[in-house]
Amino acid sequence: MVAVAKAGANKDCELRKILEEVSPKNFEKINKHLSAKDEEIARLRDEIRVMSAHWKIKTKELEQQLEKHRRADQELKKRVLKLEFCLQEARSQTRKLQRMGERRDKALKELRDQLAMKQQCGGGCTNDKQNFWESSGFKIVVSMSMLVLVVFAKR
Structure with a gap:
């Protein structure tokens, strides 16, 4: 036990000697190193603030x-x-x-049929007084009015 205590004491003394020899030299180095690290930390904080704002x-x-x-x-x-x-409206108008075009075509067909009947009947069915509704002037007026209606309907 005494030997262990002496060995421990000798070790303790050796550690103290080493620390006393090394400490004054390292203290300055450690201070310089810590100052440099503090400056680096401060610079990094500033950069972080700038980056954060950015x-x-x-x-x-x-x-x-x-x-x-x-x-x-x-x-x-x-x-x-x-x-x-607008597309739906255009389709509806179309x-x-x-x-209206179909109705116009149907009306024109009826007029043509009537005209054909009249021409067939021309020799035997002559009337000196033609009916007002069958007169060519009335048919022209009706055709023109239908044409005008179709034009206005397209607009």
């Missing part, structure tokens, strides 16, 4: 761009809906015009 500004810019794109998207959606409505 990223906050960038984030705000991106949020503004995002909001601008959202508004543009909404505006485009509204325009698409308007165009779809169907109406087709029906």
Whole structure:
């Protein structure tokens, strides 16, 4: 036990001697090293503040761009809906015009049939006084009025 205590005491003394020899030299080096690290930490903190401010500004810019794109998207959606409505209206008008054209064609066919009947009947069915409804002037006026109606309907 005494030997262990002496060995421990000798070790303790040796450690103290080493520390006393090394400490004054290392103390300056450690202080310089700590000062350099403190300066580096301060510089890094400043850089972090600058980067943080930079990223906050960038984030705000991106949020503004995002909001601008959202508004543009909404505006485009509204325009698409308007165009779809206009397309439906155009299709509806086209169907109406087709029906009017069919009616006009049917009326023209009837007039042609009547004219053909009249021409067939021309030799044996002559009337000195033609009926007002069968007169060529009336037929021309009716044809022109139908043409005018079709033109106005297309507009």
